[in-house]
Amino acid sequence: MIMSDNRTLIKSIGDSYEDPSIELRRGPWTLEEDNLLIHYINCNGEGRWNSLAKCAGLKRTGKSCRLRWLNYLKPDIKRGDLTLQEQLLIFELHSKWGNRWSKIAECLPGRTDNEIKNYWRTRVQKQARQLNVDSNSNKVMEAIRRFWIPRLLEKMKQNSSLMSSPSVDIQNSKPSSLLTNTAPLKSPCPKSSNQVNTSDLHREKSSTWSNLNWDSLDSVGNLKLPEYAENLCIPAQICDNIAYEHSAQDDCYNMDITSYEISAFGSKDTSMSEFQVAEFDCFSEHLTSSTSWNTDELWEFRKPDQELGV
DNA sequence: AATCCAAGCAACCGCTCCAAG
DNA sequence: ACTTGGAGCGGTTGCTTGGAT
Numbered sequence: 001m002i003m004s005d006n007r008t009l010i011k012s013i014g015d016s017y018e019d020p021s022i023e024l025r026r027g028p029w030t031l032e033e034d035n036l037l038i039h040y041i042n043c044n045g046e047g048r049w050n051s052l053a054k055c056a057g058l059k060r061t062g063k064s065c066r067l068r069w070l071n072y073l074k075p076d077i078k079r080g081d082l083t084l085q086e087q088l089l090i091f092e093l094h095s096k097w098g099n100r101w102s103k104i105a106e107c108l109p110g111r112t113d114n115e116i117k118n119y120w121r122t123r124v125q126k127q128a129r130q131l132n133v134d135s136n137s138n139k140v141m142e143a144i145r146r147f148w149i150p151r152l153l154e155k156m157k158q159n160s161s162l163m164s165s166p167s168v169d170i171q172n173s174k175p176s177s178l179l180t181n182t183a184p185l186k187s188p189c190p191k192s193s194n195q196v197n198t199s200d201l202h203r204e205k206s207s208t209w210s211n212l213n214w215d216s217l218d219s220v221g222n223l224k225l226p227e228y229a230e231n232l233c234i235p236a237q238i239c240d241n242i243a244y245e246h247s248a249q250d251d252c253y254n255m256d257i258t259s260y261e262i263s264a265f266g267s268k269d270t271s272m273s274e275f276q277v278a279e280f281d282c283f284s285e286h287l288t289s290s291t292s293w294n295t296d297e298l299w300e301f302r303k304p305d306q307e308l309g310v
Numbered sequence: 311a312a313t314c315c316a317a318g319c320a321a322c323c324g325c326t327c328c329a330a331g
Numbered sequence: 332a333c334t335t336g337g338a339g340c341g342g343t344t345g346c347t348t349g350g351a352t
Contacts, residue, residue, distance in 0.1 A: 028320070028346075048337070066338075067321065102340060117341075118319055 025059045029068055033058060037065055038073055071112045078110025082119060084156045090116055091144055091152070 025033070040056035046069060049062030058065060071077070082090070086108055093104045099120075101113035108116065128140045 026322075050337075061322095062337080063323090063339095064321075070339095071320075099341065113340075114320075121342095122318055 023059065024061060026064075029072075033060070034068070034073060037069060041069060041073075067114075071114045076110055077112065082111070082115075084152055084159065086111065087119075088149065088152045088156070090119065091149055094120065095141065095144070 049066040053060050053062045053065045101117040105113040
């Protein structure tokens with residue numbers, strides 16, 4: 001192991017058991033280990049992970065215990081696929097914050113930074129590789145803005161209309177009444193004292209999908225939406241047509257995308273046909289390919305003439 | 311049925327930051 | 332001011348699984 005300085009060496013030793021005769025376990029956790037950890041934390045609480053590992057009788061590093069608890073065993077961890085709303089939020093937050101996974105995870109209750117990071121790497125970076133571009137390059141960001149986000153919105157709209165049918169159950173077998181039953185987007189980041197309260201936000205007519213997070217508010221609580229929507233190339237009429245339902249009961253927002261007009265993405269500067277030309281030649285090549293983009297329905301490209309009714 | 315391979319994800323690693331002593 | 336340990340972050344690895352051949 002290459003150590004950058006003495007402190008790192010000390011730290012690395014500190015991450016493991018003091019007693020070198022105890023052989024530390026690595027790799028996947030067993031059910032027995034999980035139960036030990038859960039039981040210990042239920043009785044004694046979390047924190048001080050190194051001593052916790054020892055006291056719980058686990059032959060694991062404190063780090064390993066912490067990771068296992070936070071990413072897998074903690075009761076409020078949400079399992080299963082990311083909802084469309086969550087994916088949309090990840091796109092948005094990543095465009096703001098980059099690879100700040102833990103910060104992004106704070107805005108997706110029940111989701112872990114590791115899960116979001118894996119999602120991003122397996123979906124976005126994979127597609128970037130297929131396009132032979134850097135996953136942080138402008139081209140991929142353009143693809144996200146001009147194709148994947150509209151596609152997400154389109155699918156959300158499809159789902160919302162399906163959910164209005166009592167016979168169809170979408171996304172994790174939620175009750176299929178209306179869109180307010182989609183996975184709620186909890187108000188994510190703790191509000192500071194100078195931010196707007198939830199009822200104020202609810203009243204704000206210009207609510208858009210950008211106000212999914214509290215950072216869309218300026219220091220005095222005014223929405224910073226037009227600027228942000230512009231940055232994301234989301235046509236204003238779409239922003240204006242996405243409404244939010246606020247649930248006072250659990251202080252969360254439910255996105256109502258039933259009224260937005262997806263065809264707006266086909267207008268002027270965001271048209272797919274334009275998107276496919278010039279600097280986006282690499283995309284158009286894949287748009288017409290039947291061999292790529294098939295790992296997830298969302299991530300499939302369709303042929304241009306199928307796209308958005310163009 | 312057996313093998314191969316790629317995708318997805320859990321877990322690990324190196325590092326930094328911060329608070330306490 | 333310095334040391335130390337705890338906590339957390341982001342990048343990476345490698346195991347498991349499922350589909351293709």
